[in-house]
Amino acid sequence: MADYTFYTNPMSRGQIARWALHEVGADYRQILIDWKDKPESFLAVNPMGKVPTIVHHAEDGDRVVTEAAAICLYLAEMHPEAGLLPNDAEMADYYRWTFFASGPVEQAITSRHLKCEPTPEQEPMAGWGNFERTMNALESHFDQADYVCGGRFTMADVYVGSAVDWGLTFGTMPPRRAFVAYAERFQAREGYKAAKAVDNTLIGEMKK
Numbered sequence: 001m002a003d004y005t006f007y008t009n010p011m012s013r014g015q016i017a018r019w020a021l022h023e024v025g026a027d028y029r030q031i032l033i034d035w036k037d038k039p040e041s042f043l044a045v046n047p048m049g050k051v052p053t054i055v056h057h058a059e060d061g062d063r064v065v066t067e068a069a070a071i072c073l074y075l076a077e078m079h080p081e082a083g084l085l086p087n088d089a090e091m092a093d094y095y096r097w098t099f100f101a102s103g104p105v106e107q108a109i110t111s112r113h114l115k116c117e118p119t120p121e122q123e124p125m126a127g128w129g130n131f132e133r134t135m136n137a138l139e140s141h142f143d144q145a146d147y148v149c150g151g152r153f154t155m156a157d158v159y160v161g162s163a164v165d166w167g168l169t170f171g172t173m174p175p176r177r178a179f180v181a182y183a184e185r186f187q188a189r190e191g192y193k194a195a196k197a198v199d200n201t202l203i204g205e206m207k208k
């Protein structure tokens, strides 16, 4: 049996987890999920019926991890040999920007897409404030750092990088110079290229 069962759909946030799986060299088998026909076995492990979902078949039993950000950080912990964990000095940026991407960035993009952005009066209670504030904050980091933790790629870049990658590809994030330069850096990685090749092949097959 493979170490991980990976529930995904190639046209989804499952791409984030696949990139993480490839970065750590994980042994996984995939189960592709059709939104209109979700297997009971999948709903049993994730009642939300959302991908990505992984089941780690650990020695002490099966462990379910959902939420793309959590899957990335979990895989980095389970595979320290991949060298994607932060050291003490990198820890603050590692957590800060991973959670910033999974909270404010995700909400800023989704609320704009759904045309339900907060009014100026609502901004103080909206965790992302507004779209511009969120984009400006993220840009300010990549204006002075090549990666989330400064000069070196860590697992946080899989999650934050995926947000930037997705945003630039679908035009839901502004193509600011710092975002484009960051994307060029992480897109050159072997793990990124290998994971995208799998998903792009699957997407091609789905379109036949």
Ligand SMILES: N[C@@H](CCC(=O)N[C@@H](CS)C(=O)NCC(=O)O)C(=O)O
Pocket (backbone or CB within 6 Å): 011, 012, 013, 014, 035, 049, 050, 051, 052, 066, 067, 068, 069
């Ligand atoms: N909070 C979750 C969101 C996952 C999510 O919304 N996945 C979508 C695809 S991108 C999904 O599974 N949609 C199927 C559905 O809701 O039926 C995460 O960050 O992983």
